[in-house]
Amino acid sequence: MRIAVVAPSCSLKREAAERVQAIANRRGDCELLIHPQCFLSDGHFAGPDEARLHALREVMADPAVDAVWFARGGYGSNRIAEAALRDLPLAARIKVYLGYSDAGFLQAGLHKVGVQAVWGPMPQDVMRDGGDAAVERALAWLVDRDTAACEPDLQEPAMAFNLTVLASLLGTALEPDLAGVDLLIEDIGEHHYRIDRMMFHVTASPNVRRIARLRLGRVGDIPANDPAFARDECAIVEDWCHRSGIVYGGRADIGHDVGNRVVPFGSRALSAVPLQRG
Helix, strand or coil: CCCEEEECCCCCHHHHHEEEEEEEECCCCCEEEEEEHHHCEEEEECCCCCHHHHHEEEHHHCCCCCCCEEECCCHHHHHHHHHHCCCCCCCHHCCCCCCCHHHHHHHHHHCCCCCCEEECCHHHHHHHCCHHHHHHHHHHHHHCCCHHHEEECCCCEEEEEEHHHHHHHHHCCCCCCCCCCCEEEEEEEECHHHHHHHHHHHHHHHHHHHCCEEEEEEECCCCCCCCCCCCCCHHHHHHHHHHHCCCEECCCCCCCCCCEEEEEEEEEHHCCCCCCCC
């Protein structure tokens, strides 16, 4: 299997690329093609918008590439998402696209146009303590469609988003149809009051109110409120679900950490068999 790594948001550390390449080499059943664009730098971004867009469209259109793996999150994929998804060639439509966090802008749009998007660990995660396991989990799903890599309690169809990304994409051209979806959310580095504010916005959406249920993953590195907000993230999410008539389905095994599990968008049956090249 040939897996292209591209960075639509922030730059990939060269050390991370080397470590992930070593993991893939040990497996021996996949080839990583790490695009040079991953190492570009233009302030916050992995190169200017034009470079990030060109690299993404290049690997999407390459018929020799079976899957596209987003290098890392950060911020920036929304700036190129609509252009990236315009007039997709057939080769782009039969690939799988894996990532999470800021990649959610692209994943929402990909799913909306009928392309297989998947939430899961990214190459930069190898730099976290215990990050090899996260990368191995992602490759196990990409190469073998190993269901053990998936979030264990998924109902289908399912989708997963960073809460900040989800709140930002609602009302845009990237917003997918959420009717009947098992919706998983997580976040990192947000004050409790900001989580509360985003939940107000998200649960007010008529589209979100059509989901089957909402589940909360891990919310890490929460800054202290002064004064204390007096409600934690679980209470906040439950409260806004109750206010809006959304079923709260409990906790989910996703987050900005090495335990992050895979969530195929839509039905896992759509991507149950790995692509074999003859």
